[in-house]
Amino acid sequence: MGTPRTVSDADDAGLDALRAARLASHLLTDPEASPLAAAERLAATQAQEFWGGRFALSARTTGAPTAREIDAVFDRGELIRTWPMRGTLHVISAVDAAWMVPITAERIHRSAAARHRELGLAADDFARSEQILRKVLGSGGLRRADVFAALEADGVATTGQRGSHILLSLALRGVVVWGATVPRPDQPATEQLLTLSDHLPPQRPTPTDPAAELFRRYLVGHAPASIADFAWWAGTTITAARAAAAAVRDDDEPITDTTLLVLADGRAVPWEPRTLTPPTDTGDRLLGSFEEYYISYADRSVAAEAGMRAEIGPGKNGMVKPLILRAGRAVATWSRGAADQLAPSLAETWRHHIA
Numbered sequence: 001m002g003t004p005r006t007v008s009d010a011d012d013a014g015l016d017a018l019r020a021a022r023l024a025s026h027l028l029t030d031p032e033a034s035p036l037a038a039a040e041r042l043a044a045t046q047a048q049e050f051w052g053g054r055f056a057l058s059a060r061t062t063g064a065p066t067a068r069e070i071d072a073v074f075d076r077g078e079l080i081r082t083w084p085m086r087g088t089l090h091v092i093s094a095v096d097a098a099w100m101v102p103i104t105a106e107r108i109h110r111s112a113a114a115r116h117r118e119l120g121l122a123a124d125d126f127a128r129s130e131q132i133l134r135k136v137l138g139s140g141g142l143r144r145a146d147v148f149a150a151l152e153a154d155g156v157a158t159t160g161q162r163g164s165h166i167l168l169s170l171a172l173r174g175v176v177v178w179g180a181t182v183p184r185p186d187q188p189a190t191e192q193l194l195t196l197s198d199h200l201p202p203q204r205p206t207p208t209d210p211a212a213e214l215f216r217r218y219l220v221g222h223a224p225a226s227i228a229d230f231a232w233w234a235g236t237t238i239t240a241a242r243a244a245a246a247a248v249r250d251d252d253e254p255i256t257d258t259t260l261l262v263l264a265d266g267r268a269v270p271w272e273p274r275t276l277t278p279p280t281d282t283g284d285r286l287l288g289s290f291e292e293y294y295i296s297y298a299d300r301s302v303a304a305e306a307g308m309r310a311e312i313g314p315g316k317n318g319m320v321k322p323l324i325l326r327a328g329r330a331v332a333t334w335s336r337g338a339a340d341q342l343a344p345s346l347a348e349t350w351r352h353h354i355a
Helices: 012-025 035-042 050-059 067-075 094-100 102-118 123-136 144-153 162-172 210-222 227-234 238-248 306-312 336-341 344-353
Strands: 079-085 088-093 176-181 192-196 261-264 267-270 284-287 323-326 329-333
Touching: 012 210, 035 050, 035 067, 035 079, 035 088, 035 210, 050 067, 050 088, 050 284, 067 079, 067 176, 079 094, 079 102, 079 162, 088 094, 094 102, 094 176, 094 210, 102 162, 102 210, 123 144, 123 162, 123 192, 144 162, 162 176, 210 227, 210 238, 210 261, 210 267, 227 238, 238 267, 284 344, 306 329, 336 344
Parallel strands: none
Antiparallel strands: 079 088, 079 176, 176 192, 261 267, 284 323, 323 329
């Protein structure tokens, strides 16, 4: 049999090599020097739960910075949280917002249109909300509750998920992001301040082909991965994903949507696992909710067997549970409320993070 290039083709040795390669891409065996560098390596880190996004960056940074140390990166304006894909909150570098968020914004808007009608939200509501927020956020960020209060005071109802959809829509239009944290004495933050995008640092120039650049950035932090994986992660159509991949391909060799690709000299090429070795890190590793190593692929069988995937999720409530990784495979889930029941080394990891 030839060299496996899709997950379904891989034998046990091929899967071990694939896990080793992904662990390296995800910085889980070779961390970056700073949380900002880790965030840029992943392009976008899912953070529907703020703590989970911070934990993901800590796991990928030398020295495993604490939550409060990562809060400081948000407070300096280097990292933000916004909705660049799938209508889901992600951590991204603050200088990437202007080019990254618009790539799938129109698609997310279209998918939310029916829900907007159910909530009685029309174009005038979004325009009015933008005017209000540009005014109240002009001198600095506000907490979510204060933002909703300002909208309500000016006649814009925020109940029944209306407020959340207003913020999502305005973020997709490039108006607002979640920025600096709301400090708590001697504890990590649990909230961020909503901030005008006008207050972000100077933005990176928009790439000539933003979707192709996003595909390239995805491979940097997630390869080996397929076009189908990218389509899932970016929340785009398979047709758009194929076009993005074609712009980054090295040649015209036929590939399928599930062919595993890597970057070589900036071009996407089929993955050749022969030179890779299985994971050498066989100890248990604590990872957070909505973990990128697990969630960012259409096919998650590499990271977890069927029973474990059912346990991790996404469940009916959309949650993706925190997990314990061993040699690139999820072996258990855990919860913050029962962190003291973890093995001593893993419990110490959690205590360090929230110190």
